[in-house]
Amino acid sequence: MQRTLIRETVRNVGNEVLIKAWIDVRRDHGKLIFLDLRDRSGIVQAVVIPQTSPEAYKVAQELRPEFVVEIIGKVNQRPEKNVNKDLETGTVEIEIKEIKILAKAEALPFDMGRADLSLELPTLLDHRGLTLRHPKIRAIFKVQAVIIDEFRQYLKSYDFVEFQAPSIAPAVAEGGAQVFEVSYFEHKAYLSQSPQLYKQIVMSAFERVFSVNKIFRAEPSVTTRHLTEVVSLDAEMAFIDSWEDVKDMAENVVRSILKRLEKECSKELKMFGVTIPKMIDKTPFMSLIEAQQKIFENSGRDVRNEKDLNPEDEREICEIVKKETGSDFIFIYGYPTKHKPFYVYPNPENPEFNEGMDLLCKGLEWLSGGRRINDFDQLMTHVKEWKMNPEKIKLFLEAFRYGVPPEGGFAFGAERMTMQILELQNIREASMFPRDMERIDERLSSTVKQKK
Amino acid sequence: MQRTLIRETVRNVGNEVLIKAWIDVRRDHGKLIFLDLRDRSGIVQAVVIPQTSPEAYKVAQELRPEFVVEIIGKVNQRPEKNVNKDLETGTVEIEIKEIKILAKAEALPFDMGRADLSLELPTLLDHRGLTLRHPKIRAIFKVQAVIIDEFRQYLKSYDFVEFQAPSIAPAVAEGGAQVFEVSYFEHKAYLSQSPQLYKQIVMSAFERVFSVNKIFRAEPSVTTRHLTEVVSLDAEMAFIDSWEDVKDMAENVVRSILKRLEKECSKELKMFGVTIPKMIDKTPFMSLIEAQQKIFENSGRDVRNEKDLNPEDEREICEIVKKETGSDFIFIYGYPTKHKPFYVYPNPENPEFNEGMDLLCKGLEWLSGGRRINDFDQLMTHVKEWKMNPEKIKLFLEAFRYGVPPEGGFAFGAERMTMQILELQNIREASMFPRDMERIDERLSSTVKQKK
Numbered sequence: 001m002q003r004t005l006i007r008e009t010v011r012n013v014g015n016e017v018l019i020k021a022w023i024d025v026r027r028d029h030g031k032l033i034f035l036d037l038r039d040r041s042g043i044v045q046a047v048v049i050p051q052t053s054p055e056a057y058k059v060a061q062e063l064r065p066e067f068v069v070e071i072i073g074k075v076n077q078r079p080e081k082n083v084n085k086d087l088e089t090g091t092v093e094i095e096i097k098e099i100k101i102l103a104k105a106e107a108l109p110f111d112m113g114r115a116d117l118s119l120e121l122p123t124l125l126d127h128r129g130l131t132l133r134h135p136k137i138r139a140i141f142k143v144q145a146v147i148i149d150e151f152r153q154y155l156k157s158y159d160f161v162e163f164q165a166p167s168i169a170p171a172v173a174e175g176g177a178q179v180f181e182v183s184y185f186e187h188k189a190y191l192s193q194s195p196q197l198y199k200q201i202v203m204s205a206f207e208r209v210f211s212v213n214k215i216f217r218a219e220p221s222v223t224t225r226h227l228t229e230v231v232s233l234d235a236e237m238a239f240i241d242s243w244e245d246v247k248d249m250a251e252n253v254v255r256s257i258l259k260r261l262e263k264e265c266s267k268e269l270k271m272f273g274v275t276i277p278k279m280i281d282k283t284p285f286m287s288l289i290e291a292q293q294k295i296f297e298n299s300g301r302d303v304r305n306e307k308d309l310n311p312e313d314e315r316e317i318c319e320i321v322k323k324e325t326g327s328d329f330i331f332i333y334g335y336p337t338k339h340k341p342f343y344v345y346p347n348p349e350n351p352e353f354n355e356g357m358d359l360l361c362k363g364l365e366w367l368s369g370g371r372r373i374n375d376f377d378q379l380m381t382h383v384k385e386w387k388m389n390p391e392k393i394k395l396f397l398e399a400f401r402y403g404v405p406p407e408g409g410f411a412f413g414a415e416r417m418t419m420q421i422l423e424l425q426n427i428r429e430a431s432m433f434p435r436d437m438e439r440i441d442e443r444l445s446s447t448v449k450q451k452k
Numbered sequence: 453m454q455r456t457l458i459r460e461t462v463r464n465v466g467n468e469v470l471i472k473a474w475i476d477v478r479r480d481h482g483k484l485i486f487l488d489l490r491d492r493s494g495i496v497q498a499v500v501i502p503q504t505s506p507e508a509y510k511v512a513q514e515l516r517p518e519f520v521v522e523i524i525g526k527v528n529q530r531p532e533k534n535v536n537k538d539l540e541t542g543t544v545e546i547e548i549k550e551i552k553i554l555a556k557a558e559a560l561p562f563d564m565g566r567a568d569l570s571l572e573l574p575t576l577l578d579h580r581g582l583t584l585r586h587p588k589i590r591a592i593f594k595v596q597a598v599i600i601d602e603f604r605q606y607l608k609s610y611d612f613v614e615f616q617a618p619s620i621a622p623a624v625a626e627g628g629a630q631v632f633e634v635s636y637f638e639h640k641a642y643l644s645q646s647p648q649l650y651k652q653i654v655m656s657a658f659e660r661v662f663s664v665n666k667i668f669r670a671e672p673s674v675t676t677r678h679l680t681e682v683v684s685l686d687a688e689m690a691f692i693d694s695w696e697d698v699k700d701m702a703e704n705v706v707r708s709i710l711k712r713l714e715k716e717c718s719k720e721l722k723m724f725g726v727t728i729p730k731m732i733d734k735t736p737f738m739s740l741i742e743a744q745q746k747i748f749e750n751s752g753r754d755v756r757n758e759k760d761l762n763p764e765d766e767r768e769i770c771e772i773v774k775k776e777t778g779s780d781f782i783f784i785y786g787y788p789t790k791h792k793p794f795y796v797y798p799n800p801e802n803p804e805f806n807e808g809m810d811l812l813c814k815g816l817e818w819l820s821g822g823r824r825i826n827d828f829d830q831l832m833t834h835v836k837e838w839k840m841n842p843e844k845i846k847l848f849l850e851a852f853r854y855g856v857p858p859e860g861g862f863a864f865g866a867e868r869m870t871m872q873i874l875e876l877q878n879i880r881e882a883s884m885f886p887r888d889m890e891r892i893d894e895r896l897s898s899t900v901k902q903k904k
Contacts, residue, residue: 003691020691020857022855023855039659040611040613040658040659040660041611066854066855067855068855068856068857102826102857102858103826103827103828103855103856103857104828104855105853105854105855106828106853106854108854127850128653128847128850129653129656129846129847129848129849129850129851129852129853129854130850130851130853130854132653132654132656132657132658133656133657133854137657138657138658141613141615141658142613144616145613145614145615148614148616149604149608149614152601156601159492159493161492161593161594161597162597162600162601163593163597163884164596164600164666164683164866164883164884165885166681166884166885166887166892167619167643167666167668167681168632168643168668168680168681168887168892169892170892170893170894180620180634180635180636181634181635182632182633182634182635182643183632183633183634183635184632184670184680184892184896185670185672185889185896187892187896189892191619191620191634198884198885201580201581201584202584202884204581204584204585205584205585205589205590206492206584206590206593207491207492208492212664213666214616214619214665214666216619216620218636218637220637228620228636229618229619229620231616239455239472239491374554374555375555376555376556376558394581394893394894395580395581395893395894396581397581398579398580398581398582399581399582400581401557401558401581401582402518402557402558402560402581402582402585403474403475403518403519403520403555403556403557404520404555405472405520405554405555406554406555414616431616432615432616432618432650432654433617433618433650435618435620437637440618440620440621440622440636440639440641441622441846441847442622442846442847444636444637444639
């Protein structure tokens with residue numbers, strides 16, 4: 001007998017089916033035992049009637065949540081008044097004939113059978129081996145898988161080639177301090193903070209490239225928005241006419257992700273009580289200076305000489321734009337050249353400001369990118385001005401020595417976007433196995449400290 | 453004027469087109485200058501005629517390989533006798549009217565304009581910023597991108613969910629010695645050698661999962677088949693009836709990859725003079741003991757008491773199977789339980805041998821996997837017998853404490869498979885930025901050694 005997935009039961013009314021599943025909830029009503037069965041496709045209610053299936057009833061008495069079972073049963077239509085509208089399979093019930101236990105489970109440390117898994121974050125993570133099974137937790141990672149998949153699908157359809165950016169780096173790509181050091185045989189190496197320079201190299205060969213890869217930041221602080229290991233979604237494209245080509249591609253990628261989430265994850269979005277942010281036909285964009293001016297005009301707060309938007313500015317400019325255009329999204333471009341990485345392209349008409357950009361949504365940064373310098377001489381001038389050691393970025397510089405078209409790209413973090421879309425309180429909820437200063441699976445305080 | 457990709461020129465005979473490209477080769481015939489233009493879609497020949505386009509001719513005299521240009525020109529059909537059958541665009545030639553230089557290039561350190569880039573491996577890698585542009589090098593990474601993409605596509609179509617396995621690990625998952633140590637704030641951490649235990653945890657929540665992620669091995673030797681950082685393609689599935697379900701899924705994934713390569717990469721395969729290995733309708737499989745017996749019968753070599761096949765055995769058994777069945781592939785299963793990891797499922801009828809398996813092709817291992825132990829008590833018995841520290845795999849063990857169905861999975865390396873399909877001599881050719889004991893981008897001998 002072939003296995004029937006739980007979501008398929010509604011199409012099998014009147015049939016006998018074989019279901020393989022976990023016990024999600026068991027309710028003993030004395031005379032009857034009700035079981036909520038859970039497999040990858042959904043949850044369905046089943047009932048064991050002692051009179052008609054005495055042996056199955058005997059087994060059912062032994063069952064507890066998370067036991068793994070094979071059951072054979074008949075799919076019955078429920079009477080209209082008993083339909084459970086909260087359940088996709090709420091129109092049917094399985095009348096169990098046989099139960100076979102495939103694996104037993106110990107008594108659970110907490111209740112897993114409710115719609116919300118109301119656990120403190122440390123408990124949630126200390127029990128990741130169990131909590132990942134909860135439908136609302138699985139929903140987070142389904143949304144994340146769709147975000148990542150659509151990023152790839154969309155870019156592939158525009159001739160972008162996937163590449164694998166390295167994780168072990170010879171030196172700090174962007175000169176930052178917060179890097180992890182690796183003992184590499186007799187040498188020192190580092191964990192990559194960004195695939196930026198690699199993606200520009202690969203772009204110089206393939207024109208349009210993307211990668212989904214890990215980046216690592218040794219943030220010495222514990223915040224709700226930082227992890228030490230995150231999944232970075234990176235794209236880079238050659239032969240642009242202006243930075244707006246990059247902006248448009250980034251906008252289209254995000255739009256495509258949002259559309260697919262709406263289509264494929266409506267159930268998951270509903271679980272979190274969220275709706276997809278509004279992206280209008282053409283996302284507005286403005287320079288940093290324009291944004292600061294608007295903030296000044298709106299609230300009188302004068303941030304016109306600041307080199308970036310602070311969180312309050314980000315919230316305010318998003319509110320202004322929402323009011324004016326209906327858009328939850330806004331691109332901000334044109335940051336002070338000196339305060340950004342050496343490879344960002346300065347605006348030729350006003351080189352103090354660059355053609356870097358950020359996409360904000362509802363007060364939060366979703367994505368960063370912009371046009372890069374493609375001319376070798378200009379790049380070398382910046383390398384000197386930024387006091388970079390050209391020896392340490394030799395491979396990168398070589399690409400530009402031999403002809404690179406006008407180009408740009410963008411990047412965003414998978415966990416960050418998952419968190420923002422589902423309005424999670426902490427980015428740790430958007431990572432299956434979050435790493436931070438205090439945790440690698442286990443809390444680090446409980447492990448032996450490194451000898452200095 | 454919209455850009456026309458080079459592969460589209462053949463559909464634009466008689467039209468004026470805008471092409472954006474690199475100069476692949478420039479041939480000055482005194483009167484005429486011929487340019488091979490290269491973009492992401494292909495190569496096309498163009499000609500500059502001084503009489504009709506004197507300004508373009510002046511610019512063309514300045515061009516060298518890898519200059520980036522925008523050209524406007526007319527697509528002319530070539531006379532039959534001038535058709536270049538080696539080129540997809542060999543039926544046309546672009547008559548250039550205008551040339552604009554987008555970026556200049558220095559004189560190349562070696563010839564990039566031939567079908568083969570005949571460089572020693574160290575030179576090839578020292579100049580990765582340039583050599584990646586060569587069509588035959590790009591072909592390697594197109595093949596690799598298709599392998600990885602098809603792995604995902606196929607598994608997604610069978611309800612497998614993608615997850616992101618962590619790279620930073622708290623302890624050595626499989627107790628091996630060859631791991632890289634990371635300074636993690638005040639603690640020690642390691643780079644993950646395998647997502648094995650994580651994928652089993654995630655499987656216990658999602659039933660069917662896969663991941664494409666980095667694994668790291670501190671191999672203290674330099675061979676043609678090992679890198680310190682590789683891309684591992686991992687899958688795991690619950691509710692199997694036997695290890696053969698895992699074998700069949702692995703076979704179908706590989707079959708699907710081979711089919712797609714044949715369809716989408718025929719040009720690339722041809723560049724390397726290789727054909728796809730033969731996978732017959734049902735790939736043969738035999739136990740290690742049967743394979744050893746066959747080798748004994750075939751050549752008299754007695755390896756019947758060895759705990760594994762050595763490279764010579766692998767070649768011989770593949771030859772025997774090829775002769776007997778026509779298949780280039782063979783599954784070997786049933787290895788001595790004690791010599792394999794603790795989580796591999798012992799054959800219930802003969803527990804000295806397990807239900808682990810390898811897929812061999814033409815004498816080389818392509819993929820490994822098998823059924824895993826799902827019963828918690830059996831797992832704990834193995835943990836003890838294998839002298840594992842249960843505290844170090846707490847998260848993993850927790851998953852099994854609460855009910856896991858019969859399950860199994862498999863894994864293979866993207867670089868290894870790319871190398872084997874294209875019959876490359878060295879796995880470093882199958883990695884854009886290969887890391888080994890002696891190299892992270894630059895050769896490490898030239899960098900400062902770590903102070904002990």
